[in-house]
Amino acid sequence: MNLGLRKLLLASLLASFCGQTALVYLDDTAGPEHRLTELAVKGRVLWHQHNCQACHQVYGFGGFLGPDLTNAAPRLTRARLDEVLTVGNAQMPAFHFNSNEIDAIEDYLFALDQTGIGVARQSPPRNAREVLAALETHAKERPPAEAVSRGLKTFTTSCTTCHVPLQATALGLHTAPDLSTLVLRLDDAAIHTTITQGRVQKGMPQWPLAAPAVQDVVAFFHWLHSEREAIVARLPASGGLQGLPWWEFK
Numbered sequence: 001m002n003l004g005l006r007k008l009l010l011a012s013l014l015a016s017f018c019g020q021t022a023l024v025y026l027d028d029t030a031g032p033e034h035r036l037t038e039l040a041v042k043g044r045v046l047w048h049q050h051n052c053q054a055c056h057q058v059y060g061f062g063g064f065l066g067p068d069l070t071n072a073a074p075r076l077t078r079a080r081l082d083e084v085l086t087v088g089n090a091q092m093p094a095f096h097f098n099s100n101e102i103d104a105i106e107d108y109l110f111a112l113d114q115t116g117i118g119v120a121r122q123s124p125p126r127n128a129r130e131v132l133a134a135l136e137t138h139a140k141e142r143p144p145a146e147a148v149s150r151g152l153k154t155f156t157t158s159c160t161t162c163h164v165p166l167q168a169t170a171l172g173l174h175t176a177p178d179l180s181t182l183v184l185r186l187d188d189a190a191i192h193t194t195i196t197q198g199r200v201q202k203g204m205p206q207w208p209l210a211a212p213a214v215q216d217v218v219a220f221f222h223w224l225h226s227e228r229e230a231i232v233a234r235l236p237a238s239g240g241l242q243g244l245p246w247w248e249f250k
Contacts (some may be wrong), residue, residue, distance in 0.1 A: 036108070039104050043106070046101055046105055056069045058118065064203070066092065066164050067171035067176070067203070069131075070117070070119070072113070074129050076106075077132075077156065078106065079157060081106055084161070085105060119171070128160070128164045131164055131166055131231075145159050147219040147220075150213070150220075151217040151218070151220025158207065163176045164179060168187075180228045183221050183225045192214050
């Protein structure tokens with residue numbers, strides 16, 4: 001290749017680089033900037049100080065020991081946050097946060113949820129809090145057996161960080177399956193083994209529950225399947241397919 005052709009090629013590459021850089025910085029496809037409240041900023045500081053991204057992801061980036069938390073706020077109850085941010089749970093270490101710190105983390109997670117969709121989905125997911133509220137309302141109006149009630153309590157305090165009834169939940173590298181149909185896929189012994197021993201390769205940690213508590217959770221899964229249609233009827237109709245904007249995180 002002669003010297004003149006080389007210079008032309010290098011000049012073309014440099015021009016392409018400059019053009020691409022300009023397009024990136026002038027891109028207006030993103031939505032307006034989401035400004036954090038003062039409390040949410042404190043939550044973000046705590047997030048970084050305690051290296052939460054080593055285990056959790058935001059928009060799929062981070063560690064894979066815990067679930068993606070981009071859109072976790074709607075499915076996390078305050079009771080669950082209080083538990084995992086103080087004494088920990090399963091693989092979650094104990095951080096011993098006080099109530100003010102938990103307020104900040106909660107506010108940050110809700111702000112984060114408003115920034116976009118962390119994991120691409122074919123259709124809009126059901127609102128996790130609406131699903132859990134419908135589940136609890138149904139149980140109050142049509143009280144199940146005591147074992148089922150105890151299993152529901154264990155489920156809402158220990159499992160809803162990842163699982164949402166009536167739908168599979170994308171969690172970055174893994175997917176938390178729909179547990180309302182679990183009894184169709186696994187027998188009681190297999191469910192017991194999955195809870196107590198986990199499936200680490202699929203992102204499911206082991207839960208140190210006593211045998212009676214596991215039996216209660218299994219009873220709850222059977223009840224959840226039998227009452228699935230009635231619970232779905234309490235919810236607004238789910239939307240159809242959703243379009244995915246450029247880079248999805250809109």
